[in-house]
Amino acid sequence: MTPKSTPEMTTEATLRTLGERVARLRLSRNMTQASLAQESGTSARSIKRLEAGENTSLDTLLRVLGVLGLGDRLLDSLPDPDVRPIERVKLGGRERRRASGTPDTPKATDWAWGEDSDP
Secondary structure, three states: OOOOOOOOOOHHHHHHHHHHHHHHHHHHOOOOHHHHHHHHOOOHHHHHHHHOOOOOOHHHHHHHHHHOOOOOHHHHOOOOOOOOHHHHHHOOOOOOOOOOOOOOOOOOOOOOOOOOOOO
16 A cells, blocks of 8 residues: 655655556556557656656646546645635635735845944
8 A cells, every 4th residue: 555645755755656546546447558648638658657656747647637537636635725714804805815924934134224334
């Protein structure tokens, strides 16, 4: 069994796990790499790269997931970004348009006009 993706998991390990799962799903549906490539409108080389855990395009992944009947599953893995009701009240019914940053963000520089002292 492959490990579950965690924040500590490297990008390379996540790509490998994703590729292994795609390969197992393809085989469980009795499909060849060539037939998956043809049905998804991608190249066989792209399918091989995806299953090997190599870097491929998001477009390839989405097309393959669509053919495997899992096109909506990727979106299901992301939380709904709607503003929470409490936050909406604080914002007076307006939606957030940008992030404010973290309070620990250091200033670009501590220099200010008039700090130079000439002897």
